Amino acid sequence: MTVWIAVAVTALGCYLVKLLGLSVPAGLLDRPFVRRMAALVPVAMLAALTAIQTFGSGQALVVDARAAGLAAAAVALLLRAPFLVVVAVAVAVTAAVRALTG
Amino acid sequence: MATEPSQIPIERTSIRPRAAVVRDALGVGVAVGLSGFAFGVTSAGAGLSLAQTCVLSLLVFTGASQFALVGALGVGGNPAAAVAGALFLGVRNAFYGLRLAQLMRLPRAVRPLAAQWIIDETSAVAMAQPDRRSARLGFAVTGASLYVLWNLTTFLGALGAEALGDPSAWGLDAAGPAVFLALLASMLRGRQEVLVAVLAVALALACLPLLPAGVPVLVSALAAPIVLALTRRPEASR
Numbered sequence: 001m002t003v004w005i006a007v008a009v010t011a012l013g014c015y016l017v018k019l020l021g022l023s024v025p026a027g028l029l030d031r032p033f034v035r036r037m038a039a040l041v042p043v044a045m046l047a048a049l050t051a052i053q054t055f056g057s058g059q060a061l062v063v064d065a066r067a068a069g070l071a072a073a074a075v076a077l078l079l080r081a082p083f084l085v086v087v088a089v090a091v092a093v094t095a096a097v098r099a100l101t102g
Numbered sequence: 103m104a105t106e107p108s109q110i111p112i113e114r115t116s117i118r119p120r121a122a123v124v125r126d127a128l129g130v131g132v133a134v135g136l137s138g139f140a141f142g143v144t145s146a147g148a149g150l151s152l153a154q155t156c157v158l159s160l161l162v163f164t165g166a167s168q169f170a171l172v173g174a175l176g177v178g179g180n181p182a183a184a185v186a187g188a189l190f191l192g193v194r195n196a197f198y199g200l201r202l203a204q205l206m207r208l209p210r211a212v213r214p215l216a217a218q219w220i221i222d223e224t225s226a227v228a229m230a231q232p233d234r235r236s237a238r239l240g241f242a243v244t245g246a247s248l249y250v251l252w253n254l255t256t257f258l259g260a261l262g263a264e265a266l267g268d269p270s271a272w273g274l275d276a277a278g279p280a281v282f283l284a285l286l287a288s289m290l291r292g293r294q295e296v297l298v299a300v301l302a303v304a305l306a307l308a309c310l311p312l313l314p315a316g317v318p319v320l321v322s323a324l325a326a327p328i329v330l331a332l333t334r335r336p337e338a339s340r
Contacts, residue, residue, distance in 0.1 A: 045190055
């Protein structure tokens with residue numbers, strides 16, 4: 001039940017946020033500071049999520065096969081690989097390293 | 103009110119050929135749409151039901167928020183913190199909407215429908231177009247192809263997750279962070295962005311052992327105002 005509530009609140013919130021941007025007068029949110037914050041908060045959160053889901057195991061920090069997969073994904077990104085290839089490389093390398101070491 | 107171009111024949115002389123716009127849009131829509139498979143598997147692996155997983159893709163339809171939510175729920179994070187993280191990530195779509203509203207000038211009746219498709223990829227394709235008609239076309243084709251494929255592959259991923267067994271044996275636990283990294287890479291354009299990313303990683307890893315699951319990500323969001331305060335002139339912080 002809690003999960004359904006979380007799903008519903010996220011769905012409603014994410015939709016309203018999308019609609020808000022499309023509906024409000026441009027001047028209201030369109031201020032330099034607000035714009036910069038809007039650009040930088042996702043950067044912070046995506047960086048944090050990448051780190052946590054790569055090195056986190058419960059509340060412990062570990063370096064395992066995921067780190068190798070993400071390193072490979074970073075190389076793919078530097079080589080300007082398409083989005084799907086980047087994700088596939090991360091998955092394949094993680095699986096390969098896990099199979100070889102586990 | 104915008105001039106209404108939908109019934110006017112295409113003028114190939116003054117605007118981008120429709121085929122080129124459609125090709126760009128489909129390229130993005132198909133590639134990213136297929137990664138819904140990784141979301142489906144991840145969500146099922148995190149313990150969400152098939153219905154919950156599909157509802158997320160149908161109604162939330164913004165990948166980073168979806169991955170963040172199921173990731174936080176999957177490790178037993180506080181649901182409120184998990185939702186807050188997903189919503190924080192979704193806020194950037196409001197700012198895409200602002201720019202798209204000016205760019206596409208959609209009729210009022212279409213806005214509630216178009217809003218659901220305002221995500222990183224549709225915004226990127228629309229904003230890359232030189233004129234209003236191409237922007238509308240690019241947005242619609244990217245949105246439609248991505249929405250259909252993302253939901254289809256979410257369903258297949260969640261359905262197949264059981265057959266796959268342990269998703270981590272297939273390396274699928276790396277799909278979520280790889281999606282985040284790919285989105286992040288496209289945003290790292292300036293010095294402030296890089297500083298924010300580095301500080302956010304440091305905060306996240308420092309907080310992870312100390313705070314309940316889901317909370318370290320919220321703490322890391324503070325990297326944005328901290329870097330802004332340290333690198334901007336004081337009058338801008340009001």
